[in-house]
Amino acid sequence: MVRVTLDNVSKFFGKVKAVVDLELEIRDGEFVALLGPSGCGKTTTLLMVAGIYKPTRGRILFDDEDVTDLPPKDRNIGMVFQSYALYPHMTVYDNIAFPLKLKKVPKQEIDRKVREVAKLLQIDELLGRKPAQLSGGQRQRVALGRALVKEPDVLLLDEPLSNLDAKLRILMRAEIKRLQKELGITTIYVTHDQVEAMSMADRIAVMNKGRLQQYADPQTLYNKPANLFVAGFIGSPPMNLIEGSVVEENGAYYFVTPSFKYRLPKEIGELVASKTSDVILGIRPEDIRIVIGDGDDTAINGKVYVVEPLGRDLLVNVKAGDTLFKILAPADLQLESGQDILMAPDERKIHIFDKKTGKAIV
Amino acid sequence: MPRRLGRKVLPFLFLAPMLLMIVLAWVAPLILTVYLGFTDLSIKNLLAFIKDFFTDRVQRTLENFRRIFYAKDPNIGETLRVTVLYVASVLSINAVYALLLSIAIAYFTKNELISMILRITWLLPRITPGIIYALMWIWFIDPQYGLLNKMLQAMGVPDGWLPDSWLLRKPYSQMLMIMINGYVGASFGMIVYTAAIKSIPPDLVNAALVDGASEFQVARRVIIPLLKWPILFVTAWQTLSLLSSYEYILMVWGAGSGGQYGIARSAGVMVWSLYSYTKAFSEYLYGYASALSLILVVIGLTLIVLYFKIFGFKRLMEPSRVEV
Numbered sequence: 001m002v003r004v005t006l007d008n009v010s011k012f013f014g015k016v017k018a019v020v021d022l023e024l025e026i027r028d029g030e031f032v033a034l035l036g037p038s039g040c041g042k043t044t045t046l047l048m049v050a051g052i053y054k055p056t057r058g059r060i061l062f063d064d065e066d067v068t069d070l071p072p073k074d075r076n077i078g079m080v081f082q083s084y085a086l087y088p089h090m091t092v093y094d095n096i097a098f099p100l101k102l103k104k105v106p107k108q109e110i111d112r113k114v115r116e117v118a119k120l121l122q123i124d125e126l127l128g129r130k131p132a133q134l135s136g137g138q139r140q141r142v143a144l145g146r147a148l149v150k151e152p153d154v155l156l157l158d159e160p161l162s163n164l165d166a167k168l169r170i171l172m173r174a175e176i177k178r179l180q181k182e183l184g185i186t187t188i189y190v191t192h193d194q195v196e197a198m199s200m201a202d203r204i205a206v207m208n209k210g211r212l213q214q215y216a217d218p219q220t221l222y223n224k225p226a227n228l229f230v231a232g233f234i235g236s237p238p239m240n241l242i243e244g245s246v247v248e249e250n251g252a253y254y255f256v257t258p259s260f261k262y263r264l265p266k267e268i269g270e271l272v273a274s275k276t277s278d279v280i281l282g283i284r285p286e287d288i289r290i291v292i293g294d295g296d297d298t299a300i301n302g303k304v305y306v307v308e309p310l311g312r313d314l315l316v317n318v319k320a321g322d323t324l325f326k327i328l329a330p331a332d333l334q335l336e337s338g339q340d341i342l343m344a345p346d347e348r349k350i351h352i353f354d355k356k357t358g359k360a361i362v
Numbered sequence: 363m364p365r366r367l368g369r370k371v372l373p374f375l376f377l378a379p380m381l382l383m384i385v386l387a388w389v390a391p392l393i394l395t396v397y398l399g400f401t402d403l404s405i406k407n408l409l410a411f412i413k414d415f416f417t418d419r420v421q422r423t424l425e426n427f428r429r430i431f432y433a434k435d436p437n438i439g440e441t442l443r444v445t446v447l448y449v450a451s452v453l454s455i456n457a458v459y460a461l462l463l464s465i466a467i468a469y470f471t472k473n474e475l476i477s478m479i480l481r482i483t484w485l486l487p488r489i490t491p492g493i494i495y496a497l498m499w500i501w502f503i504d505p506q507y508g509l510l511n512k513m514l515q516a517m518g519v520p521d522g523w524l525p526d527s528w529l530l531r532k533p534y535s536q537m538l539m540i541m542i543n544g545y546v547g548a549s550f551g552m553i554v555y556t557a558a559i560k561s562i563p564p565d566l567v568n569a570a571l572v573d574g575a576s577e578f579q580v581a582r583r584v585i586i587p588l589l590k591w592p593i594l595f596v597t598a599w600q601t602l603s604l605l606s607s608y609e610y611i612l613m614v615w616g617a618g619s620g621g622q623y624g625i626a627r628s629a630g631v632m633v634w635s636l637y638s639y640t641k642a643f644s645e646y647l648y649g650y651a652s653a654l655s656l657i658l659v660v661i662g663l664t665l666i667v668l669y670f671k672i673f674g675f676k677r678l679m680e681p682s683r684v685e686v
């Protein structure tokens with residue numbers, strides 16, 4: 001097992017900047033998710049770690065060894081591709097045995113290892129089949145088996161669950177996480193599904209347009225998003241983000257929009273006002289309380305617009321002037337469209353971002 | 363009602379010119395060939411034959427086939443040997459060498475520009491008019507002025523090894539025949555192969571590299587197995603087309619027994635189809651020539667039936683598909 005370090009790595013395809021100045025360290029045995037929208041450079045990053053692409057700039061280290069110029073076959077990596085990339089002309093058995101055959105492992109040992117991995121992944125019944133005769137979930141296991149059989153130092157998984165149905169995906173999520181912990185292999189897991197990343201990874205690297213946005217554990221990412229992109233990307237339903245400005249009146253600080261005015265806690269107000277006045281306020285749907293009747297003086301007036309029952313909760317759309325808030329409320333709350341209510345944001349859960357740079361101030 | 367009728371008739375109306383072409387260019391000659399093959403038509407009885415066309419007065423005979431199968435024609439054995447040599451050697455260039463070349467060009471050459479230039483080099487003979495291609499070879503191999511001998515000398519081939527005439531001296535003439543047809547024929551295989559190689563998902567190659575394969579192992583264990591159908595396809599079609607092709611040999615060596623270039627037989631490059639051509643157009647033995655052609659037609663049709671059995675119709679018509 002190794003520690004993987006990406007030292008200021010960039011990859012350009014002609015004019016396309018797929019990855020820009022990526023700094024990332026994955027600890028020995030750690031499970032890191034690369035999370036970001038389509039085209040943000042996740043696969044490119046993986047292929048650089050695998051040695052398929054050579055970085056345009058920067059170095060890649062396994063422990064303290066510089067592997068930037070090492071060909072893939074000398075890196076001892078296991079990889080599951082987005083498309084699985086099983087060899088269509090080989091049986092499941094031969095697919096899994098392929099990395100060992102290339103290593104010139106003795107036949108008997110190959111056989112033992114292939115059967116062992118097949119058993120672990122519950123595909124021992126399928127060894128004689130060709131990939132075309134497998135379901136998506138089975139193919140995914142075979143691909144995983146092929147990656148694991150050589151006992152790699154680093155495991156790279158490129159959206160391995162994206163082709164599976166929702167139920168199987170949740171099942172395999174737990175399975176992969178258990179397997180990773182059991183084997184203790186340093187793992188990079190690419191996904192654009194934030195729930196997948198949050199539920200599986202020790203740490204998450206959020207990427208956008210080739211650049212690293214934030215690298216932290218799931219809780220930190222959720223509670224302290226470093227910028228607007230992360231704030232909007234993590235969490236479902238997404239955080240409410242409202243443009244406005246911070247002004248001071250008689251020693252109190254207010255967040256002001258054309259639709260409403262909201263009094264900020266004094267410390268937050270002071271901090272923000274000392275930096276900028278054009279800001280974006282962020283508050284998660286579950287951090288706003290709906291109050292019917294009288295509330296305290298910081299509450300915002302609103303009108304219920306639409307109520308979407310989600311089963312466990314209600315997703316309430318509330319309009320304050322022209323601004324739409326999404327609020328998660330207990331399922332038993334009785335609300336009607338057009339009803340006047342008060343919104344009480346949890347002061348401790350407020351985020352404020354600089355509108356110009358998008359960086360978090362609070 | 364008229365509309366529905368139109369729907370049934372219209373496609374045939376549109377297809378009519380092509381169907382007519384097929385009938386005129388293929389079916390009619392085939393019937394004629396079969397018919398002529400069983401007659402003793404030659405320049406001597408041509409006028410009488412035309413007068414009696416398809417009547418009882420035309421003498422029907424098996425003599426032509428007796429000449430072929432009982433080896434009454436002393437050239438048959440040699441022609442057969444040359445044909446087998448020709449088809450087998452050119453085929454191995456067109457199917458096997460073209461495969462190696464395609465892998466070299468489409469996989470090992472990572473630079474797109476160089477890859478394209480190499481591909482065009484091999485396409486050149488295909489897009490050059492045949493007669494010019496043939497002339498270029500004739501100039502190229504001229505023992506006195508041609509480049510070939512000079513190049514070979516420069517490469518250190520001793521003078522004693524070089525023939526006084528590439529055209530006439532066996533086995534050099536046969537090597538030349540193979541080269542001329544191999545070079546022009548390789549492009550077909552290469553087009554099919556390079557398209558097939560390019561259609562292999564890059565992930566598959568990447569997976570093999572990550573699994574620990576060298577570039578060479580990727581070619582041998584992933585790319586070539588995936589090209590199974592394209593290889594069979596090219597082999598099948600090329601066999602058919604080689605059996606009936608003689609135009610470059612004709613252009614370089616000439617036909618018949620006389621004339622400036624009428625030296626194909628003595629040069630040992632007289633293939634079956636050219637032999638049939640010679641019988642028809644320099645010896646004017648139309649009946650015998652038809653019988654010779656007919657044998658090629660029968661072999662060709664047998665092969666086609668065989669291919670359809672092996673491949674199925676769809677695979678035969680979709681050359682570049684790689685099954686993934």
Ligand SMILES: Nc1ncnc2c1ncn2[C@@H]1O[C@H](COP(=O)(O)OP(=O)(O)OP(=O)(O)O)[C@@H](O)[C@H]1O
Pocket residue numbers: 013016017018036037038039040041042043044045082192
């Ligand atoms: N071989 C290539 N040549 C040119 N551009 C490329 C190449 N590979 C990727 N790109 C570009 O680089 C960017 C990042 O691509 P990448 O495949 O890494 O995205 P991704 O994050 O994996 O997306 P997805 O979630 O859709 O798989 C994209 O804009 C893509 O078009």
Ligand SMILES: [Mg+2]
Pocket residue numbers: 042043044082158
């Ligand atoms: Mg990708």
